[in-house]
């Protein structure tokens with residue numbers, strides 16, 4: 001009995017003196033903290049602060065160079081992820097790791113396939129346990145769908161369901177909401193609450209309000225050191241930012257007042273229909289002038305993000321798209337580039353980066369494409385001369401000669417930006433699909449400046465974003481999508497509440513649940 005009481009008080013995980021180096025760089029230095037039972041611990045810090053590295057030490061992906069880890073009072077030193085999972089630590093990594101070609105059910109039970117005697121897979125039993133887990137969590141996900149066909153929210157939920165299914169003691173979520181829209185985040189938070197009844201949670205996010213609202217305690221890392229470890233009840237976001245970046249942030253959203261937004265049209269759509277994955281677009285018409293920034297809002301699958309993909313040459317489309325004065329065809333990403341449209345994607349792993357190439361090589365890919373158009377060639381030295389200034393423009397702080405695979409998530413996104421945006425090279429139309437996903441506060445500010453500068457230089461900007469604040473602050477007007485159509489246009493000066501309300505209206509109109 002008293003044992004049990006002690007048990008409840010003792011931490012699930014305790015680490016001290018934890019240090020990790022990559023070559024000469026010390027990425028984590030003397031990190032110490034405890035994770036309590038049923039606690040939801042928020043882990044925050046700028047891009048490259050060491051959050052994912054800490055997670056990878058806990059989950060057995062890397063081994064520490066120095067320091068101690070204890071789990072329930074016993075030494076804990078996982079040599080590989082399998083060992084960490086066996087000890088009860090489940091991790092949903094920043095880059096999702098489900099097996100794309102397996103079904104939801106198969107993913108849930110991966111590694112513990114129930115078998116009949118003789119080693120034959122008992123498919124029936126497997127599906128039954130998976131379905132019961134999905135039901136227990138009240139998740140409406142078809143167990144027999146291949147994961148490859150699922151939207152990001154559902155993949156995210158499947159990963160968490162998998163952790164619950166394995167009865168994990170500790171569940172680590174590395175930026176679980178960075179790809180989700182507002183309404184989807186609520187579903188995820190519900191799951192986190194459910195999770196914390198059975199397990200302890202480490203929750204990494206760049207959205208400070210999420211940490212304040214959904215975590216009991218916040219641990220701030222800066223340059224690999226713990227800068228703050230406090231209950232969120234005694235914290236506000238200003239204090240968190242101060243611990244993260246040392247100086248408080250002044251004006252976050254740049255204002256450029258001298259833009260003439262009544263200029264000539266840069267992009268016109270007339271009766272455009274199209275399709276990306278399962279989402280269809282219907283009869284979309286609008287014009288964006290040079291220097292204008294138009295926001296696209298809507299729930300997942302509403303068409304807002306999909307429209308950016310179609311314009312980036314990543315879907316099918318009919319109807320008329322005019323860039324400048326020229327009607328263009330957008331059958332492939334290359335078509336879009338040729339037409340003067342730069343598309344910045346949100347999924348850096350899938351269509352953003354060549355992971356084995358370094359930042360300069362990735363950045364040079366866009367330059368190469370332009371040269372191909374004019375029949376020129378590019379030497380490596382010239383690539384560096386071209387790309388390095390662009391990287392510094394976006395406050396890139398990673399190594400330029402290592403595979404981008406080893407960069408932090410935020411730094412990877414900055415490389416995507418340089419690679420795809422061609423901002424410095426003066427594209428006519430910039431199409432941004434959640435382009436600051438996973439990027440820290442300081443870097444966001446820098447990217448916003450780049451966007452504003454591009455608009456100021458005459459680019460037309462289309463901005464789909466799940467970050468409502470970003471949408472409201474940057475856009476001259478916001479078009480709200482439902483079922484592949486524009487259902488409402490909100491003018492300049494609307495607040496976040498109004499946009500949120502407009503999006504919620506689209507949900508109730510189609511009987512959307514959750």
Ligand SMILES: Nc1ncnc2c1ncn2[C@@H]1O[C@H](COP(=O)(O)OP(=O)(O)OP(=O)(O)O)[C@@H](O)[C@H]1O
Pocket residue numbers: 022027045046047048049050051052053054094398399406407408409410411438440
């Ligand atoms: N395998 C590796 N080899 C070399 N350096 C690495 C490796 N993994 C991470 N790093 C470096 O360690 C530092 C911390 O990276 P980490 O991924 O932990 O940051 P993070 O806090 O998760 O950032 P983000 O918010 O951008 O995801 C970065 O400078 C990164 O470049």
Ligand SMILES: [Mg+2]
Pocket residue numbers: 051052053094174408409
């Ligand atoms: Mg990370």
